[in-house]
Amino acid sequence: MAVNLTVFEDFVAVKGVRIGITQSAVRYANRDDMVIFELAEGTNVAGVFTRNAFCAAPVQICRTHLQQTSPRYLLINTGNANAGTGKDGFANAERTCQLLADAAGVAVEQILPFSTGVIGEPLNMAAFERGIPAALAALDEANWARAARGIMTTDTLPKGYSKTLTLAGKSVTLTGISKGAGMIKPDMATMLGFIATDAAVEQEILNDWCKRLANSSFNRITIDGDTSTNDSCILMATGQSGLVIGDADSVEAETLFAELKQAFQTLAQAIVRDGEGATKYVTIKVLEAAEQQEALDVAYTVAHSPLVKTAMFASDANWGRILAAVGRAGVKNMDLEKIQIWLDDVRIVENGGRCAGYTEAAGAAVFAQSEFVVTIALGRGDVEETLWTTDLSHEYVTINADYRS
Numbered sequence: 001m002a003v004n005l006t007v008f009e010d011f012v013a014v015k016g017v018r019i020g021i022t023q024s025a026v027r028y029a030n031r032d033d034m035v036i037f038e039l040a041e042g043t044n045v046a047g048v049f050t051r052n053a054f055c056a057a058p059v060q061i062c063r064t065h066l067q068q069t070s071p072r073y074l075l076i077n078t079g080n081a082n083a084g085t086g087k088d089g090f091a092n093a094e095r096t097c098q099l100l101a102d103a104a105g106v107a108v109e110q111i112l113p114f115s116t117g118v119i120g121e122p123l124n125m126a127a128f129e130r131g132i133p134a135a136l137a138a139l140d141e142a143n144w145a146r147a148a149r150g151i152m153t154t155d156t157l158p159k160g161y162s163k164t165l166t167l168a169g170k171s172v173t174l175t176g177i178s179k180g181a182g183m184i185k186p187d188m189a190t191m192l193g194f195i196a197t198d199a200a201v202e203q204e205i206l207n208d209w210c211k212r213l214a215n216s217s218f219n220r221i222t223i224d225g226d227t228s229t230n231d232s233c234i235l236m237a238t239g240q241s242g243l244v245i246g247d248a249d250s251v252e253a254e255t256l257f258a259e260l261k262q263a264f265q266t267l268a269q270a271i272v273r274d275g276e277g278a279t280k281y282v283t284i285k286v287l288e289a290a291e292q293q294e295a296l297d298v299a300y301t302v303a304h305s306p307l308v309k310t311a312m313f314a315s316d317a318n319w320g321r322i323l324a325a326v327g328r329a330g331v332k333n334m335d336l337e338k339i340q341i342w343l344d345d346v347r348i349v350e351n352g353g354r355c356a357g358y359t360e361a362a363g364a365a366v367f368a369q370s371e372f373v374v375t376i377a378l379g380r381g382d383v384e385e386t387l388w389t390t391d392l393s394h395e396y397v398t399i400n401a402d403y404r405s
Contacts, residue, residue, distance in 0.1 A: 003281040003370050003390070005273040008160035011144035014175050015198040016040035016238025019143035021150040024131025026124050027079025027117060032150035034131040036100070037074035037194065038139050043238045044203045045071045045112070046210035048218075050231035056083035057093035058113035059230060065097075065109050072110040074234065075100050076192065077117075077127070078153050078179075081230045084120040092123040100132050116153055116179065116192055116230050148177040151192055155179050159270040161195075161263045167252045170243040172199050174259060178218075178267035180274075191271055193218055193233040195263055199256060200239030205248045209257060210235040217264035220387040222303050223275040235260075272388045277395030280312045280370060285386045287377040288338075294331045295385035298376060301329040309392035317363030319348040326376055338379025344372050 017039060024034040039045070047066055049059050065071065075096060082089050097111040115123070148158035162175040180191030201209070214233050237245075245253045273281050284303050289295035302308055302325040311318040322341060327334070341349035343366040348358050366372045 002157050002274040003278055005157055005159075005270055007157055008148070008162075009145065010162055011142075011160055012162040012164055012173050012175055013141040013144070014173050014196040014238060015141075015240035016043060017196050017236065018139040018141050019147045020135035020138035020140070021143060021146045022131050022134035022138060024077070024127040024134070026077050026127040026131070032146065033078045034127070034135050035074075035076040035147045035150040036132070036135040036139070037076075037147075037236075038104075039072055039074075039236060040238050040240060041070075041072070043070065043072075043236055044201060044206050045237075046203070046206040046235045047112075048210055048214040048233045052231075054084055056081055056115060056230045057085065057090040058082055058115045059232060060090070061093050061097065062112045062114070062232060065112055068109045069107065070110065071112045072106045073100055073104055074112045074114065074194065075132070076114040076151055077131075078115075078151060079117040080115060080121055080123055081117045081119045082115040082123045083230055085122060089123065092125060095125065096123070096128045096132075099128055100136075103132050103136055112234070114192055114230070114232050116151070144175055144177060148179075151177065151179040153179065154276055155274055157274055159267055159274065161266045163259060163263065165255075165259060167199075167243050167255055170241050172197065172241045172243050172256065174256075174263055176263050176267050178271060180271040191218060191231055191233075193264070193267055194236070195234070195260065195267070196236040196238065197256070197260070198238045198241035199243045199245055200241075201237035201245040201256075205245060205253070206235060206237055208248070209260065213257075213260055213264040216261060217268035218271075220385075221268050221272050222300065222387065222389050223272065223278070269388055272390055275390040275396075277393040277398070278390035279393055280372070280391035282312060282371070282389050282391070283373040283386060284389060285373060285375045285384065287375065287384050288380055289378050289383040289385070290381035292383055292385060294329075294378070294380075295383050296387075298326055298329040298331060298378065299385055299387050301325045302374065302376070303387060303389040306392060309390070312367060312391035313393045315364060315368040317343065317348075317360060317367045319343070319354070319358075319363060322374065322376075323349055331378070331380075335379060338377075340377040340379070342373075342375040343367065344369075
């Protein structure tokens with residue numbers, strides 16, 4: 001039921017990255033469910049993770065390992081989140097890292113583990129014992145498309161992005177994949193994102209870029225307002241292209257950052273388009289805010305409102321629900337007469353009430369579209385924020401009611 005999302009097929013291999021995929025039966029038989037990334041020596045890696053207090057064991061280990069050494073391998077499993085599993089879960093996550101480290105001949109700190117799936121169930125260690133050797137044996141630089149499918153859970157389609165450009169006379173590639181469809185809300189979402197470039201990016205710059213890029217993409221999407229336990233976004237720079245980014249203010253750095261921003265946003269928006277049960281892809285823009293936080297407060301209050309989301313699903317232009325959500329967003333000293341609201345280019349609210357020229361037919365026509373923009377101008381300043389969300393359908397309830405069966 002993905003909204004205007006197609007399968008991305010034009011993957012370009014990133015020099016310095018090989019990927020292996022296998023069917024290890026972590027939870028389900030006969031499906032790709034274990035993915036290993038092998039990174040060339042000297043690859044710099046940065047990450048952004050969930051802020052959920054119950055963050056999963058692999059998230060905790062990833063954070064620690066990233067601070068200790070240069071990672072060489074990423075180990076990803078689907079079907080089991082290994083979250084809410086206590087000390088045993090942590091020990092199991094450590095054990096998966098040790099299994100891969102032993103098999104690959106690297107230090108255990110050079111392994112970054114990632115898990116996604118059902119929360120609260122013990123990890124199937126036998127799956128790792130058989131899956132890790134099989135995935136290592138399948139390592140190939142051309143495996144991006146299969147990896148995009150291998151990290152899926154309730155996703156209906158794999159999500160990917162690739163681009164090659166020339167910078168300072170060097171051919172530079174950036175390629176990424178993501179997964180996610182439900183329990184989606186910053187920080188970050190039930191999502192995984194893995195983006196690689198063959199440029200050499202200084203570690204400090206890469207760390208800053210990863211945070212900024214995630215904040216303008218994966219931290220600006222929401223489907224149901226639930227923050228997951230396992231969110232992880234990883235940015236890798238292998239340095240194999242010969243382009244070196246050591247000055248964040250250089251023309252090459254600014255160009256590469258802009259291209260990475262496009263990759264991050266495309267992968268994040270693909271998650272929204274594939275939201276569980278989604279029939280509408282909705283952009284929410286807040287303009288003229290006094291500060292960033294109030295812009296985000298207004299945007300997320302509208303995006304998370306069940307009444308607004310169900311109206312979107314029904315193609316019912318019940319604009320009063322949007323107005324009410326803006327009013328309860330917690331903005332202090334809001335001047336109602338300055339607020340304006342549009343559905344695409346149809347103005348529905350001005351001067352504190354219904355726009356004189358608004359018609360129900362015009363509003364309903366916008367809500368009937370599979371994609372539209374809700375724009376809210378607060379009349380308080382010049383700060384703007386944008387996020388992406390979905391409607392709330394019967395199918396969303398069905399998917400999540402049946403998730404563990």
